[in-house]
Amino acid sequence: MPKFLIHATYTADGTKGLLKEGASGRRAAVEQVVTALGGTVESVYFTFGENDVVLIIDLPDPVSMAAISLTVKASGALHTRATPLLTVEEIDEATRRQVPFRAPSA
Template identity: 75%
Template sequence: MPKFLIQATYTPEGATGLLKEGGSGRWAAVEQVVTDLGGTVEAMYFAFGEHDVVIVLDFPDLVSMAAVSLAVKASGGLLTQATPLLTLAEIDEATRREVAFRSPGD
């Protein structure tokens, strides 16, 4: 299952909602939407600084992640960035593939 790192920053409206329902309420909302699409939430942490929330989750496919991303962005409550995460085995496989690439000017 593809794994993703989600980094999110609350908009003022999103922060107002967080203040009303707390972190547990947001965890429940995230878990519900992810599991409804066949995924799992591995971890969810609140932070301060550039990002307010960091989440690691698994989805059965890229389309499921795209669907959630679009719905969350359309809500206006969060600004998000989803980064695909690769396992060591996947990187090992990538290093064994031949790629015909030439640097500019070579």
């Protein structure tokens, strides 16, 4: 199952919701969304700095990630960025694949 690292930053309205519900309430909301699409939440961490929260989630496919991303962004409560995470074994497989590429200057 594909794994994704999510970086999220709350807007002012999103922060008001966090203050009202608490971190546990927001984690429950995340779990509801992810499990509804057949995924699991591996971890949720609140942070300081550029991002307010980071998550690692597993989803059945990239289309599920896109659906979540579009829905969350449309709410206006969060700005998010999803990064696909690849295992060492997946990168090993990628290094064995032949790619017919020629650089522009070659």
